Amino acid sequence: MILTALLLATQVAAQDPRLERLDPETRSAVAAVVDSAHGVGLPVEPIIQRALEGTTKGAAGPRIVAAVRGLAADLGTARSALGTSASTPELEAAVAALRAGATPQILAHLSDIRRPPLTMALSVLADLVASGVPADSAAAAVLALAPKARDADLVEFRRAVERDIALGAPPGTATSIRVNAGAAPGYTTSSDPNTAEHSSSLRPRRP
């Protein structure tokens, strides 16, 4: 009876109607990945979303299966680095950081020097790399700012670097300059209402 209960508990994918959007063969393979991830305590929602993204974008079944397998593996790596208490958003952001070039050691170091949630710090690291900043420079910048910077500070830092890059600054140089400015005492965010910590604006924010 206990085994039956465990079996039912682990077969979450079979009960998720969203996976019916996949063709039967792909659905079966994705369900196996989802159940496996659930069995080891990894979040399954990111995996399901990746499969749904693939099918909406018209990707072939094998490509979808490869994507969800890779994501499950990276989620496991992220959890090993951040610890079992890491939330699903943190793990998703950590996967993005890993794929951007951050090492598990960087993730672990970040979790040591910054109180959770780490979602924004990890995401900014990944976004900086996506903007052209070398991975080691992006990691060094985030680690330098992480102990004291608020989420809003990190967001503004990323935007400032992106602005500098758009104006022609080399990504690495732009990052270094902004880190030095941001690490200075009294560093605060800009007056951008989208990042103001206590903004009471009713306007929806832009991504």
Next chain:
Amino acid sequence: MFEREDDSVERVIQHLRRSVSIDPGLDARVMREIAQTPSPRRRIWPPPRPVWPLLAAAAVLGAILIARPWTRDTTSGSDAFQFVLVAPQAASVSLVGDFNDWDPARSPMQTAHGVWATVVLLEPGRYRYAFLVNGVEWRADPGAPASKDDEFGTPSSVVTVGGRGEGS
């Protein structure tokens, strides 16, 4: 005139001095009635009427302060994000991403002179998304960070909603 008045007073006095016969069971009946009558209780709640308007006003004010309807949805922790795409030639644009199961039917965007927009409530997390134009063309958000981990060959963007009320 004074004598007649004295006579009247005397008659009243005489009348009052007459013995009155009282039913011997009167005391018992009176006491029985008293025993059967519910005793008036001292009202502690509700308080006297003049306090009610003050209490009602305090309750309404307290509810408003707790709910804080002028701020973000604090009960669910979600925050409103507006997604915008300028696409004057498009006939339809949908927002699809991790927040709506990548279902184009869930978040159709509305247009005003070629500017397509929609608002989505997002809880803290990192979300990948893209715009689907005319049902066939995938576009990233030019105003948001690009997603580098796109295994499906089409552009996507990223929005991160911080856990302390911050977002990018």
